[in-house]
Amino acid sequence: MDEMLDSKALRDAARKSLWLNFGKDASYFDQPGAIIVAGEGSSLTDDRGFTVLDTLGGQASSTVGYSNPRIVKAIAEQAGRLALNPSGWPANVPAIRLAERLIDTLPPAFGKVFFGNSGSDANETAIKIARQYHRIRGEAGRFKTIVRRGGYHGSTFASGAASGYTHRRRAFEPLPPGFIHIEPPYCYRCPWGLQADSCGIACAEEFRRAIEFEDPASVACYLGEPTIGGGGVIPAPDGYFKRIRELCDRHGILLIVDEVITGLGRTGEWFDFPAHGIVPDMIVLAKGLTSGHAPLSAVIVRSEIAEVFAGAPDRVIQHGFTSGGNPLSCAAALANLDEMADQALLPKVKAKAERCAAWAREMHERHHLVGDARVRGFMVGLELVRAREDKEPMGSVPGFRDAVTRLGREQGLLLFLVGTTLLLMPPLSMSDAELDQVLRGTERVLADLEALFPA
Ligand SMILES: Cc1ncc(COP(=O)(O)O)c(C=O)c1O
Numbered sequence: 001m002d003e004m005l006d007s008k009a010l011r012d013a014a015r016k017s018l019w020l021n022f023g024k025d026a027s028y029f030d031q032p033g034a035i036i037v038a039g040e041g042s043s044l045t046d047d048r049g050f051t052v053l054d055t056l057g058g059q060a061s062s063t064v065g066y067s068n069p070r071i072v073k074a075i076a077e078q079a080g081r082l083a084l085n086p087s088g089w090p091a092n093v094p095a096i097r098l099a100e101r102l103i104d105t106l107p108p109a110f111g112k113v114f115f116g117n118s119g120s121d122a123n124e125t126a127i128k129i130a131r132q133y134h135r136i137r138g139e140a141g142r143f144k145t146i147v148r149r150g151g152y153h154g155s156t157f158a159s160g161a162a163s164g165y166t167h168r169r170r171a172f173e174p175l176p177p178g179f180i181h182i183e184p185p186y187c188y189r190c191p192w193g194l195q196a197d198s199c200g201i202a203c204a205e206e207f208r209r210a211i212e213f214e215d216p217a218s219v220a221c222y223l224g225e226p227t228i229g230g231g232g233v234i235p236a237p238d239g240y241f242k243r244i245r246e247l248c249d250r251h252g253i254l255l256i257v258d259e260v261i262t263g264l265g266r267t268g269e270w271f272d273f274p275a276h277g278i279v280p281d282m283i284v285l286a287k288g289l290t291s292g293h294a295p296l297s298a299v300i301v302r303s304e305i306a307e308v309f310a311g312a313p314d315r316v317i318q319h320g321f322t323s324g325g326n327p328l329s330c331a332a333a334l335a336n337l338d339e340m341a342d343q344a345l346l347p348k349v350k351a352k353a354e355r356c357a358a359w360a361r362e363m364h365e366r367h368h369l370v371g372d373a374r375v376r377g378f379m380v381g382l383e384l385v386r387a388r389e390d391k392e393p394m395g396s397v398p399g400f401r402d403a404v405t406r407l408g409r410e411q412g413l414l415l416f417l418v419g420t421t422l423l424l425m426p427p428l429s430m431s432d433a434e435l436d437q438v439l440r441g442t443e444r445v446l447a448d449l450e451a452l453f454p455a
Contacts, residue, residue, distance in 0.1 A: 120154025
């Protein structure tokens with residue numbers, strides 16, 4: 001840690017000048033771990049020298065851990081050569097190499113990559129591509145995007161409108177029109193009260209009903225995460241995405257998968273969509289591209305869709321970002337992909353995923369607080385409830401959220417309760433010993449919470 005750091009002065013300056021995101025106020029700076037000054041591997045050190053394990057891997061960005069030396073070196077070397085997009089065009093060598101490399105990891109259908117800076121802008125890019133694609137083909141009436149409640153796609157106006165969290169929408173209304181929300185495949189709280197094995201995937205049929213209600217000729221695209229990540233680790237059941245694909249094909253609707261969390265190794269595969277037996281029309285990536293070391297996003301588009309934009313000046317897309325696909329970020333992404341391959345990270349993630357799945361089942365058996373335990377790859381969601389019978393969300397009980405944070409710190413863990421679900425999405429490279437500490441420490445926290453907040 002920087003020995004010259006005056007923690008009190010830093011906190012005072014932060015309270016005075018720094019506007020925090022997502023509902024945090026100045027009291028945030030009173031917590032230990034509020035200001036992180038260094039990260040290495042899976043550990044973070046705060047301004048007071050306190051070290052914790054990050055169980056959420058930089059909001060699920062981290063593949064190869066914090067301050068990965070190979071990525072740091074690649075960024076430094078690229079900075080000495082070309083550090084920004086000349087005049088805003090991402091036609092730089094690392095961007096070209098990266099586009100090629102991403103396409104090589106995918107089925108042959110995919111042909112073009114559009115780079116941006118964040119998951120939010122990438123989702124907007126994908127939606128714009130869908131709208132313009134239909135317009136070029138003479139279907140300008142197709143402008144609607146069908147999305148799920150509880151899904152998250154970003155914080156800008158359109159990506160925020162696409163997201164399904166009411167508390168992140170209300171203050172900014174009216175949001176852009178053309179976003180239709182349907183129920184997610186959330187079996188634990190199925191809105192129809194159905195059982196997963198006999199429901200006929202009612203949530204996918206809800207998509208059919210929405211298309212019919214809205215008028216199929218007005219729908220441009222469906223946008224969804226293969227597994228809802230930040231919204232509580234909610235994997236789509238078998239057959240869900242096949243039905244979505246079928247309905248998209250029948251009605252000429254494009255299928256966009258938001259793999260900002262699930263892509264690039266989080267499930268133990270490069271992408272989550274193949275496990276659902278579908279090929280989407282566009283794939284949205286961000287976070288894990290650079291292991292969070294530099295801002296970068298990508299929309300990967302099927303060749304036949306990209307080709308529609310070629311051949312006439314009025315067809316080209318009038319959309320882009322000054323720093324999208326900048327050389328520093330793309331160099332970081334290439335180094336990240338090399339590092340992931342050299343560490344043979346994907347099979348290791350699968351082994352961790354199995355361990356997490358067994359552990360999550362035990363937590364569900366041993367702790368009444370754990371109403372539902374969901375695991376997909378190296379993503380765990382423990383939905384915490386007062387009692388199994390009424391499923392009252394503990395996240396809204398006064399004091400509960402702070403207790404999770406405080407008890408987590410006592411175990412040397414940075415824990416995150418999102419809504420009422422405790423999320424674990426550590427860096428993919430987390431060591432087995434660190435994962436032991438995460439699982440043991442989290443169980444201790446669950447036991448302490450049950451003592452503090454009896455059913
Ligand atoms: C699935 C998903 N899509 C999009 C985003 C938005 O990404 P960003 O915060 O980089 O704009 C997030 C962020 O958490 C996400 O989880």
